[in-house]
Amino acid sequence: MTILIAVTLDDILPPAIAIYTLKIELKEAVQMEQIKQRDIQIIRSNRKSIAIEIQPDLRIIVRAPFLMTDLEIKKFVAQKEGWIEKHLKLMKMKKEKLEMQPKVPKMTMEDIRALAEEALKIIPGRVVYFAPLVGVTYGRITIRNQRTRWGSCSGRGNLNFNCLLMKTPPEVIDYVIVHELCHRKEMNHSRQFWAEVEKVLPDYKKSRQWLKENGRELIMSMPEKTEF
Numbered sequence: 243m244t245i246l247i248a249v250t251l252d253d254i255l256p257p258a259i260a261i262y263t264l265k266i267e268l269k270e271a272v273q274m275e276q277i278k279q280r281d282i283q284i285i286r287s288n289r290k291s292i293a294i295e296i297q298p299d300l301r302i303i304v305r306a307p308f309l310m311t312d313l314e315i316k317k318f319v320a321q322k323e324g325w326i327e328k329h330l331k332l333m334k335m336k337k338e339k340l341e342m343q344p345k346v347p348k349m350t351m352e353d354i355r356a357l358a359e360e361a362l363k364i365i366p367g368r369v370v371y372f373a374p375l376v377g378v379t380y381g382r383i384t385i386r387n388q389r390t391r392w393g394s395c396s397g398r399g400n401l402n403f404n405c406l407l408m409k410t411p412p413e414v415i416d417y418v419i420v421h422e423l424c425h426r427k428e429m430n431h432s433r434q435f436w437a438e439v440e441k442v443l444p445d446y447k448k449s450r451q452w453l454k455e456n457g458r459e460l461i462m463s464m465p466e467k468t469e470f
């Protein structure tokens with residue numbers, strides 16, 4: 243047992259927190275009672291209950307009250323062995339999956355500007371085309387490079403569109419335009435709203451799905467700090 247901060251009875255006031263590591267033997271249930279010793283970090287504080295945490299870096303942490311003895315902690319951890327092994331495995335898989343994910347190449351500010359220029363050429367024309375089909379008017383059209391949305395529509399009917407739409411298929415661009423124009427009728431995502439979208443674009447669900455599947459990666463490719 244490595245004690246990083248010793249708690250002694252002589253202390254007049256108990257320290258708010260004590261952290262140390264216990265080596266606890268865990269039998270792996272499967273395969274020949276193999277004994278595994280794991281370093282478990284113990285964090286003691288004024289809490290009343292005991293809890294085990296698996297950190298993303300696979301450290302095992304036990305949070306325990308001051309009054310619990312190390313023996314009691316060891317017993318508790320041994321009982322939770324199955325849970326610990328299961329969650330270690332899950333966390334490991336999560337970690338590997340994250341590491342395997344290809345890093346999305348970042349666009350430069352120049353790329354973003356080029357996309358915005360392209361969007362200015364294409365989007366207003368599509369808005370002119372779709373507005374009468376939806377049956378609404380609109381205000382200003384602005385192209386933005388937001389990380390959070392593909393488009394928006396203000397109460398006054400001003401429309402914003404994300405320049406990254408230029409990296410999506412044409413039907414997705416049309417879907418976002420129709421979506422925002424339909425907000426001129428319904429400022430919500432109610433059933434009536436989606437019915438309005440469907441009237442103009444019966445296939446809109448495919449575009450919505452496309453954005454769900456590919457949108458995040460596109461937004462991740464945006465350079466950091468790019469407001470213009």
Ligand SMILES: [Zn+2]
Pocket residue numbers: 421425430431
């Ligand atoms: Zn919406």
